[in-house]
Amino acid sequence: MSVRTLPVTRGGIGESVPRVDAVPKAKGTFLFASDLWAEDMLWGFTVRSPHPHARIRSIDVSGALAHPGVRAVLLAGDVPGRKTYGLEFADQPVLAWDRVRYAGEPVAIGAAEDPETARRAGERIVVDYEVLPAVTDMAQALRADAPRVHDFGNVLRHVHIVHGDPDAPADVWVEGYYETAVQDQAPLGPEAGLAIPAPDGGVDLYVATQWLHVDRQQIAPCLGLPAHKVRLHLAGVGGAFGAREDLSMQIHASLLALRTGRPVKIAYGREESFLGHVHRHPARIWMRHGARRDGTLVCVRARILVDGGAYASSSAAVIGNASTFACGPYEVPNALVDGTAVYTHNPPCGAMRGFGAVQVCFAHEAQMDRLARALGRDPVELRLRNALRTSSVLPTGQVVRGSAPVAAVIRRCAALPLPPEAPPAGRGDPRAYPGGCGNVSRGERLRRGVGFAVGYKNIAYSEGFDDASAARVRLRADAAGPIAEVRSAAAEVGQGIHTILAQIARTELGVERVAILPPDTGVGSAGSTSASRQTMMSGGAVQAACAAVREALFARVRRSLARPRGELRLAGGLVLLDGEPVGPIAAFLDEPVEAERVYHHRPTRPLDARGQGEPHAAFAFAAERAVVEVDEELGLVRVVQIAAAQDVGRALHPQSVQGQIEGGTAQGLGLALMEELQLRDGRIRNASFTDYLIPTIADMPPVVSALVEEPEPGAPYGAKGVGEPATIVATAAIVAALRDATGRELNRVPVRPDDLAGLAPPVAPVAPPPPPPQGSGPEPVPWAHGLATGQHELLQEPAHEGAGEDPRPWERTRGGTGS
Amino acid sequence: MRVRVRVNGAWRTAEVWPGASLLALLRDALGLCGSKNACEQGECGSCSVWLDGELVCACLVLAAQADGREVRTVEGLTTGEDLHPVQRAFVEAGAVQCGFCTPGFVVAVVDLLSRDPDPDEPRIREALSGNLCRCTGYQKILDAVRLAASKLGGSSP
Ligand code: FES
Ligand code: FES
Numbered sequence: 009m010s011v012r013t014l015p016v017t018r019g020g021i022g023e024s025v026p027r028v029d030a031v032p033k034a035k036g037t038f039l040f041a042s043d044l045w046a047e048d049m050l051w052g053f054t055v056r057s058p059h060p061h062a063r064i065r066s067i068d069v070s071g072a073l074a075h076p077g078v079r080a081v082l083l084a085g086d087v088p089g090r091k092t093y094g095l096e097f098a099d100q101p102v103l104a105w106d107r108v109r110y111a112g113e114p115v116a117i118g119a120a121e122d123p124e125t126a127r128r129a130g131e132r133i134v135v136d137y138e139v140l141p142a143v144t145d146m147a148q149a150l151r152a153d154a155p156r157v158h159d160f161g162n163v164l165r166h167v168h169i170v171h172g173d174p175d176a177p178a179d180v181w182v183e184g185y186y187e188t189a190v191q192d193q194a195p196l197g198p199e200a201g202l203a204i205p206a207p208d209g210g211v212d213l214y215v216a217t218q219w220l221h222v223d224r225q226q227i228a229p230c231l232g233l234p235a236h237k238v239r240l241h242l243a244g245v246g247g248a249f250g251a252r253e254d255l256s257m258q259i260h261a262s263l264l265a266l267r268t269g270r271p272v273k274i275a276y277g278r279e280e281s282f283l284g285h286v287h288r289h290p291a292r293i294w295m296r297h298g299a300r301r302d303g304t305l306v307c308v309r310a311r312i313l314v315d316g317g318a319y320a321s322s323s324a325a326v327i328g329n330a331s332t333f334a335c336g337p338y339e340v341p342n343a344l345v346d347g348t349a350v351y352t353h354n355p356p357c358g359a360m361r362g363f364g365a366v367q368v369c370f371a372h373e374a375q376m377d378r379l380a381r382a383l384g385r386d387p388v389e390l391r392l393r394n395a396l397r398t399s400s401v402l403p404t405g406q407v408v409r410g411s412a413p414v415a416a417v418i419r420r421c422a423a424l425p426l427p428p429e430a431p432p433a434g435r436g437d438p439r440a441y442p443g444g445c446g447n448v449s450r451g452e453r454l455r456r457g458v459g460f461a462v463g464y465k466n467i468a469y470s471e472g473f474d475d476a477s478a479a480r481v482r483l484r485a486d487a488a489g490p491i492a493e494v495r496s497a498a499a500e501v502g503q504g505i506h507t508i509l510a511q512i513a514r515t516e517l518g519v520e521r522v523a524i525l526p527p528d529t530g531v532g533s534a535g536s537t538s539a540s541r542q543t544m545m546s547g548g549a550v551q552a553a554c555a556a557v558r559e560a561l562f563a564r565v566r567r568s569l570a571r572p573r574g575e576l577r578l579a580g581g582l583v584l585l586d587g588e589p590v591g592p593i594a595a596f597l598d599e600p601v602e603a604e605r606v607y608h609h610r611p612t613r614p615l616d617a618r619g620q621g622e623p624h625a626a627f628a629f630a631a632e633r634a635v636v637e638v639d640e641e642l643g644l645v646r647v648v649q650i651a652a653a654q655d656v657g658r659a660l661h662p663q664s665v666q667g668q669i670e671g672g673t674a675q676g677l678g679l680a681l682m683e684e685l686q687l688r689d690g691r692i693r694n695a696s697f698t699d700y701l702i703p704t705i706a707d708m709p710p711v712v713s714a715l716v717e718e719p720e721p722g723a724p725y726g727a728k729g730v731g732e733p734a735t736i737v738a739t740a741a742i743v744a745a746l747r748d749a750t751g752r753e754l755n756r757v758p759v760r761p762d763d764l765a766g767l768a769p770p771v772a773p774v775a776p777p778p779p780p781p782q783g784s785g786p787e788p789v790p791w792a793h794g795l796a797t798g799q800h801e802l803l804q805e806p807a808h809e810g811a812g813e814d815p816r817p818w819e820r821t822r823g824g825t826g827s
Numbered sequence: 828m829r830v831r832v833r834v835n836g837a838w839r840t841a842e843v844w845p846g847a848s849l850l851a852l853l854r855d856a857l858g859l860c861g862s863k864n865a866c867e868q869g870e871c872g873s874c875s876v877w878l879d880g881e882l883v884c885a886c887l888v889l890a891a892q893a894d895g896r897e898v899r900t901v902e903g904l905t906t907g908e909d910l911h912p913v914q915r916a917f918v919e920a921g922a923v924q925c926g927f928c929t930p931g932f933v934v935a936v937v938d939l940l941s942r943d944p945d946p947d948e949p950r951i952r953e954a955l956s957g958n959l960c961r962c963t964g965y966q967k968i969l970d971a972v973r974l975a976a977s978k979l980g981g982s983s984p
Contacts, residue, residue, distance in 0.1 A: 026918050033926025034914040034933060036861025036901035043860035123855065124844045196865040196873060196927040196961045246865075246927030247961050278866045439949040502925025502962050663921040663967075670964030671924065697870035697959065705965040706956040 014587065015580025020515035021725055024663035027507045028524055029500065041200035041216035041243035042275045049202070050079055050119040052257065052264050052274035053126040055133045056283060057108035057115055060318075060353035060690025061142035061155065064106060064115065064135060071132035072118060077125040079268050081118040081133065087263065089232030095222065095254050095358070097790035098797050099158065100319040102230050102259050108137070109157055109318035110355045111691045112283035119264040119272050142353035144690040146292065146315035149350040150778045157318055157351035160793050164316045164349040165324040166785040167331035169619025171403040174344035178298025178306040182378040185773050186295070186371040187756040189684040190315075191288035191675075193360050194702050197246015199256040199284050200275035203265035210237025211262045216245040218252045220497050221533035222799060230259050231266065235529075238262070242527040248501035249675070250359030251285040253538055254321050282695035286321045286358030287685055289314040289349070291330065291367035294777045297375045303385050305341075305394045308375075308403075310334040311777035312347040312368065314357070320795075321358030323349040324788035328471055328615070329364030332623055335403050336372035337414050337464040338394040343403040345619065346780045353690050359538055361675060362465065362735045369463040370757060373740035377459075377747070387744075388422050391462050396629075405620040409610075411718040411726075413655050414629050418462055420714045421631035421653035427710075430456050430637060430648075442637055442644035444706060453640040456648070459744025462631045463736040466624040467729040468541040472614040473799070475541065476606045478532025479509075479549035483517055483557050483593075484600035489581060490593040491521040492554070498527060498534035498546040503731055504664040505542045509550050511660060512724070516554030518578030519593060532606060540628060540729025541609075543660065548607035548724045556603035564596050610722065615786045626720055629655040630733030632673065632741040635709075638749040643761025645681055647709040647742060654713065657720040657728035669734040670711045674703050676738025680746075681707070684758050830894045834859065835903030843890045849883075850874045852890035853900060861901040861930045865959065872958030873931040875938075876900045882938045884957075901930040904937065913937050916975035917968075924962035932958050936972050945976055 019025045032038035069081040084091060084105035091105070092098045104115045116133050120126040143154045149162040156162060201215030210233055217223050220240040228238040245252065257274035264272040276284050291314045298307040312330050316323030331347030360366075380387040395414035401407055430436065433451040441447040441454070469475035479496040492513040500506045510522040527534070534546045558578060565583055566572035574586040582589045583596065613622040635648040652669050659665045675683075682701040686693045694700045719726020739757055746764065747754050753770040754763055762768035790796070831840045834857065841856035850867065853859040853876070863873035867886040874885040877899040885898075904911040910918070913936050923929050932955065939946060939954040946954065951972050960968060 024921065027921075027923060029926065030918040030923045031910065031914075033923045033929050034910065034917045035905070036930035036933075038926055039860065040863070040927060042864060043854070045858065122844075123851075124846070194961055195925070196863070196871065196959065197925065198865065245925060246863075247925040249961070277864075278868065437949060439953065502927075504924070667921050667924060667963055667967055670966045671962045672964075674964035675961075696868055697866040698868055702959060702961060703964075704956045704959060705968065706952050708965045711964060711966055 015582050017514050017518045017579050018520055019511060021511045021660045024661055025507065025511060027504055028510055029506060039244050040197050040246050041214065042198060044202040044214055044243055044273060046202060046204060046271035049271040049273055050121060050268060051123045051126040052117060052119045052261050052272045053130040054114050054260060055116040055130050057104065057113045058111055059108060059137055059139050060111045060144060061140045062108050062137035063140060064104060064108065065138055066136045067116060068134040069116065071134065072129040075125065075129045075132055077121040078129045079119050080264055081116060082263055082267060083116050087230055090229040093226040093230055093255060093259065094320055094797060095322050096324055096797060097320040097788065097795040099790055099795050110353055112355050117260045117264060119268055142690050144352055144354050146313050146350050146352055147775055147778055149352045150781060157353060160789060162351045163781045163784050163789050164320055164351050165327050165788040166781050167327055167347040167615065167619060168780060168785055169331055169343060169345040169403050172342035174307060174309060174342055176307045176342040179301045180382050181296055181298045182375060182382050183296045184375055184378060185755060186293045186374060187771050188291045188367045188370055189758060190290045190687060191360060191679050191683050192282060192685050192700060193249035193251035194700065195247030195249055195251050198276045198278060198281040201243060201257055201261050202271060202273045203261035204271045205265045205269055208237060210239065211265055212239045212241065213258060213262055214241045214243040215258055216243050216252060218248050218499050218501060218538055219536035220499065220527060220529050222536065223255060223258055224529050226255055226797065227259050227262060231262055240529045242499055245499060245501040248537065249361045250538060253359040253536060254286050256284045278697060279695045282692055286356045288360035289316065289326055289357040289367065292773065293368065293371040295371050295375050297379050299379055299383065301383065303383055303390050303393050305338055307342040308335045308340045310345045313778065314349050315352050315354055316349045317352060317354045317356035319356045320790050321356045323357065326364040328623065329466065330368050332404055333365045333464065334368045334372065337396045337462055337629055339396060339400050340403055345403060348781060354687055355692060361672065362732050363539065365463060365465050365736045366739060369461065369736045370740045370743065373461040373744060374755065377744055388418060388460055392418050404615060404623055406622045406624065408627065410626045410720045411657065412627060412629065413716050413718040414462065416716050417629050417631045417653045417655050420716055421633055421651055424651035424712050424714060427635055427649040430454060440646065442639045442646040443642060447639065447642065447644060449639055449641060455638050455640055455749040457636050457638065457745040457749025459634045459741045459748055461737040461740035461744055463733060463740065464627050464629045465540060465732045465736055467544055467626040467628055468539050468609045470612055470623045472612055474608060475535040476608045477534045477545035477549040478604060478606045479546055479553050480531055480602065480604040481513060481550060481553040481557050482600050482602040483561065483597060485594035485597035489521065490519045490597060491523060492517050492519050493523045493525055494550055495525045495531045496527060496534050496546050496550060497529065497531050498542050499537040501537050503668065504661060505537065505546060508543055508547055508660050512547055512550045513554055516551055517558060519581055540731040543727050543729055544723050545607055545609065547727065549605050551724045552605035552607055553603045556605055557601045560601045560603065561596055565590065617786060619786065626723065626728065628728045628733050630737045632734065632737040634741040634745040636742060636745040636749055638746060638764055640750060640765065643765035645746065645764065647677060649709050650711045650738065652711055652713040652734055653716055654730065654733055655716045655718065655728065656730050657723060658717050658726040659715050660725060660727050662715065665715060665730050666713050668730045669713045672731065672734030673711050673738040674708055676735045677707065677742055678703050679757050680739040680742040680759060682758055828891060830890050832893045833897045835899055845891060847890045848886050849888040849890050849893045850885035853885060859900055859902055863927055863931060865927060872935060873928055875931040875934040882935065901934050911937065912978045913975040916971040916978060920967050920971035920974050922963060922967040922971035928958060928960040932968060936975060940976055940979060944979065
């Protein structure tokens with residue numbers, strides 16, 4: 009008698025396996041970019057403008073060059089290739105010449121024998137500036153008499169969306185004005201990298217980034233080198249959150265390495281990190297919501313202004329997102345949305361987790377609560393009544409085709425257990441009062457409040473951008489059995505994509521040993537680790553490459569079988585024919601099998617002049633309920649609990665999904681309560697962890713999360729990206745709870761103690777909403793000026809040597825419609 | 828200037844600038860990069876080490892102050908492939924994301940559990956409030972501390 013147990017492959021998708029990189033990270037042996045070291049290495053430094061807007065009259069580098077131990081100082085004239093770069097538009101100088109446009113802009117770089125010499129040498133470079141009038145207010149920037157940041161003006165992009173009849177009558181209208189501050193990603197690992205000159209005249213750059221190939225696309229032209237001579241390798245990344253989408257020290261270190269012929273490391277300290285990366289856009293938002301008596305939304309009108317700072321970065325895409333998500337995850341039959349991103353002389357803003365959706369979620373959720381109050385309805389019920397679902401039409405005319413379990417997300421969140429009631433005044437643990445033991449009160453004026461918010465986010469790039477991901481998989485055998493090698497350029501930034509890719513390879517190939525090879529530009533582009541896209545995109549590429557490997561292996565197996573018909577499967581290291589083992593996988597691997605595939609998401613279409621199109625590939629939704637306690641006398645807050653429900657399609661690694669929800673919530677809590685990069689006259693005033701506060705373990709409440717799993721059609725395993733939705737809703741939910749506790753309007757984040765204690769009135773707009781700028785849109789303005797960098801070209805790169813048995817390595821594997 | 832420090836049991840000598848921090852000594856002169864440098868201002872705890880058995884931020888101690896004294900870093904917790912029970916708990920609980928904060932947290936948690944083998948939640952939060960993590964939201968770090976405390980069974984690590 010035999011009991012047959014089907015072989016299983018351990019460590020596949022759906023299991024919360026230990027992360028592939030957790031052990032070295034816990035031991036402290038994992039090398040981050042700032043830990044890199046090379047024999048004979050120099051330390052690079054950067055001299056930055058102290059002025060938001062000035063003309064450079066002259067730069068005297070003689071003092072620095074005379075300093076012992078200084079090996080090079082470079083200025084704009086030393087940049088051998090293109091003088092400007094940029095993620096979407098090349099409007100940012102590698103080193104400023106003639107003019108500086110923000111305080112913190114690099115004007116000179118150098119390299120010295122040790123970090124201390126480098127610091128002192130930087131202080132000896134004398135720049136003579138003629139200070140010019142600066143525009144540092146986003147509304148001022150739109151005035152005709154404002155100083156111009158660029159020759160072509162201060163409008164970066166204007167998005168205009170008209171849907172249905174924006175003048176449709178409604179029974180009830182509510183109106184509000186909202187502001188969000190500048191938030192910083194504040195990844196714990198500062199920007200760093202090591203550039204090593206190569207014998208072929210090129211450079212090898214080891215760097216912490218979110219997208220190796222787009223970095224190279226910007227770096228190589230500035231170095232005056234062909235792309236193949238600029239080889240990028242991913243160094244350990246200490247968090248990213250959007251801060252590493254733009255270049256920081258990449259070109260500078262490469263220039264210095266090429267000039268000195270020695271390895272050059274640049275590692276920012278915390279203060280320079282605040283100056284050296286883009287931030288979350290501050291926003292001013294005016295909204296009007298109209299509804300019928302029964303609570304059905306009739307119309308939303310929104311005017312959005314975001315400050316892009318001195319250079320474009322990803323502002324055009326951010327305002328595209330803010331505008332297309334302005335109405336929230338609701339069915340809105342009539343809408344008028346005008347969103348403008350402007351240039352100012354403030355430090356550049358760009359990508360941060362949530363990417364434009366955070367700011368508008370804060371506004372549209374406040375509006376939904378206002379509407380509920382005006383109608384005398386329950387705020388959760390009002391959201392349910394208007395919730396988007398599959399087949400809903402968005403204000404852009406886009407039909408929601410994928411899964412959209414908005415109602416399920418709202419219900420699951422609302423049903424999560426509430427925390428225990430607050431103890432009576434004076435009875436609680438003093439450590440649990442807002443402000444902790446330092447609180448001078450004993451809970452006499454404690455008010456509890458509950459708030460709710462729903463939001464959503466696009467997954468992957470939008471508006472016609474084909475951000476494909478390539479991956480190569482090789483299945484081979486050694487003495488220990490079969491092993492799958494996964495080669496992908498996807499940047500692991502802490503979110504866990506390498507673990508997910510290993511799980512996918514296990515599931516698809518039935519082997520437990522998987523090696524994730526170091527990401528570099530020697531394989532095709534994986535696209536960016538942003539927009540919650542890598543699980544879907546690089547996951548899809550690895551799944552497709554594994555499928556191709558499997559088919560090639562099966563062809564081999566069938567050739568060796570007497571009875572080759574039947575269903576072949578791989579599991580537990582075995583090849584199975586109709587469920588019966590025919591031999592170990594390794595037995596068919598005298599020769600390795602290899603395949604490379606490229607995954608494309610469902611195509612999207614750009615917006616037209618009326619904001620109509622099909623801008624987004626897929627959506628992920630989340631709801632959070634916050635419970636807070638406010639000490640009304642002191643204006644202090646303790647968040648008691650966050651309940652979160654998130655639409656994840658399918659959880660490939662449940663523990664990591666929860667980790668993303670918890671970590672994303674922490675960043676949303678930061679924006680709600682404490683995080684603000686303070687600018688005065690264009691200068692950052694709090695560039696340190698002493699003055700820019702991020703949540704500590706004492707600030708974070710327990711996060712209770714529920715995963716809503718409704719598979720996304722066409723996506724690998726139905727999984728959706730999970731990184732951003734929690735950040736988007738957390739801020740809105742927490743402020744809603746603060747309003748519930750205090751009855752105050754609280755229309756600006758972060759909320760300050762003064763706002764809660766009633767010492768400061770709600771913010772009011774200094775002027776009415778500016779009219780839409782003339783003659784721009786829907787294309788970003790720098791586009792018309794020929795500054796586009798053409799990221800699409802990344803996909804036209806030649807196929808790579810060694811693409812294995814795949815005859816058409818660039819054959820498209822398209823997701824979405826499943827065709 | 829020349830400093831001589833006993834690091835993880837072995838005497839090490841290095842030439843450093845008089846203003847150099849203990850963190851710079853460890854990372855740049857001795858190549859011990861397990862201690863991280865997220866702020867160099869005493870705000871983040873990523874550089875946590877023991878100086879004569881006392882938990883300190885290595886960025887706030889001058890290398891010169893450590894001269895002739897005993898320093899223990901995250902690298903000194905285990906040898907070879909072994910994991911300290913606190914490190915294992917971080918791995919199992921999912922408390923590691925980017926990992927930049929992890930060595931500092933591990934050191935702080937080992938220190939906490941050596942003094943209080945069974946800390947309650949407010950105690951854990953208080954003890955770790957000097958360590959910043961930007962990725963995890965701290966929930967799984969709390970889980971890891973509880974897991975480590977139970978693994979260690981109250982015996983000092
Ligand atoms: S680097 Fe020492 S506390 Fe942050
Ligand atoms: S895991 Fe990234 S900072 Fe803690």
